[in-house]
Amino acid sequence: MYVIEQQRPTPAPIPGVAHATWAGADEGLSQLSVWRQTLAPGAATPPHRHDCDEVVLCQSGEGELHVDGEVHRFAAGTTLVLPQGLPHQIFATGTAPLEILGVFGGSPVGTFLPDGESITLPWRT
């Protein structure tokens, strides 16, 4: 299956987060995962890190990236660059949903709390 219809994100067990996996191991990939997520206003990811590089493309809305003890504001038309192992947290800070595309340099995507505890993600990665 080389051409796949993109699915709309559906509610995930993380409050205010909707998710769709657009590509990953199930599509025959081992080096890439692509996720589409919507964060409702006020929603946030947990603080976490991955065992692979991550790039987040902001498609609409506004957010904050908390990383390295700093707060970086971002909005539509920006790219977040998160090298492998970097702890980070993303907040939807605007009045509209934050629409993002997350791309990862591996599949499955290992995800950990800052203290190293592995997180079992509620979607395929």
Place this chain on the structure above:
Amino acid sequence: MYVIEQQRPTPAPIPGVAHATWAGADEGLSQLSVWRQTLAPGAATPPHRHDCDEVVLCQSGEGELHVDGEVHRFAAGTTLVLPQGLPHQIFATGTAPLEILGVFGGSPVGTFLPDGESITLPWRT
């Protein structure tokens, strides 16, 4: 630099192709490259393959993916999944430009003609 403004694609030395590298080794990544490209109506990539997984997200326009001796039509709202090493070629077949995002499971991105000859890409990967 964790937050980067997305640049518009600018004309590349491939006829009808405009390109912008949004993330890669220069941004501290080793497992991911993200490219934004515009193919003018009638433009095409050369037939080629990569040494890493690739996913193409079609944002607008219409195209054809030639792969495995088959022709797959695609349009906005579809994802192309191209596992590592798979020869492929993309054509812009609509009357409007084909706007795509290419994500790759490596940086730099090794690119080869179907016969194995290495292609030196005219942009940073």
